[in-house]
Amino acid sequence: MLTDRGRGLLESNRDRDRDTGQAFHAGLKRERELEHDAQIYRAYEREAARLEERGLEIDRVQLDYELKREYQQWLHERDRGRPDADGRPDRDEREITQWAHDHDLPFFDGHVHFPDCRIEYRDIDGREDHLDVEVITDHYRGAHGAAVGRCGFSCHRGSSARIGGGGGGRGGGGHHGGLAEELFE
Secondary structure: OEOHHHHHHHHHOOOHHHOOOOOOOEOOOOHHHHHHHHHHHHHHHHHHHHHHHOOOEEEEEEEHHHHHHHHHHHHHOOOOOOOOOOOOOOOOHHHHHHHHHHOOOOEEOOEEOOOOEEEEEEOOOOOEEEEEEEEEOOOOOHHHHHHHHHOOOEEEEOOOOEEEOOOOOOEOOOOOOOHHHHHHO
16 A cells, blocks of 8 residues: 555656556555455456566556546536536436447446456557456355356456456456356356
8 A cells, every 4th residue: 555655756756758547546545445455456466467477568557446437427527517417417328338338348237347457458569458357255246246247357256366257358348258157147
């Protein structure tokens, strides 16, 4: 976990010529999720090592709340500043489906599904891609657990043991079967 001073050091040494938009965070976002966040980091380390072994260069990591914030901003952009806005977005399902497709996120059961983190990387030819990572905990039961299994994310147990999902390529939106899906059916 970074301190404010540590984040400042990273920001001051950022390569502005090759800025990928990587966000740096200091402190805890939600203290009650500290253990889960540590598990996400361990899962990231494992996936990063696999990507680097394949000669791929990691550009950026986005956490779930960064992806969700981007979605919420888009969802409500028409409402901003309108005195008659009631807090509900005026986007229809077709628009939401298109947004999810454009961001390579799964959309089913009326919802966009977000991974715990997204690792964006480049291959040696400069092609950009990403891998979506999800940490499965004991709380993933029933419909929620089944939905995670359908997302095609690279899934890890809370102990960071990989249990299934996409192994590369567009790591989010595909519906790859795997052990995670079998566990939740």
